[in-house]
Amino acid sequence: MPSTTEKLYEVYMEFRDVPGAFARITGKLVDLDIEQISTQCTVVKRGELAECMIVIDASKAKIQSIDELKKKLMEVPDVRMVSIRPLRR
Structure with missing residues (x-):
């Protein structure tokens, strides 16, 4: 059963x-104590563009806000765009 926290x-x-x-992206999540629950990635154009949808649990994260997480992920080399939204159950 999922935690209420x-x-x-x-x-x-x-x-x-x-x-x-992708290893640099997941490494950044690990550094921030963010747990990956689910990951789905696709190469859009080989050698040029990839995309991922990652479900995360930020309950133990070393960040103060989702805006801070977005900023940290945008600092990872090769990242072009980040969008984060609360997951609805």
């Missing part, structure tokens, strides 16, 4: 399709 969000990202890009 979960802070679930849906993170949509677009980034360059280059080796290590």
Whole structure:
């Protein structure tokens, strides 16, 4: 049964399709103590553009706001766009 203290969000990202890009993104989430619940990624154009939809639990995150999370993710090399919204159950 899910915890009542979960802070679930849906993170949509677009980034360059280059080796290590997704690893850098997930590494940033780990650094911020953000748990990945579900991940779905697709290459839109090989060698150019990829996209991911990641469901996260930010209840233990080392950030103060979702805007701060967006800023931190945009700082990751190769990330082009980040959109975050609360996950509705």
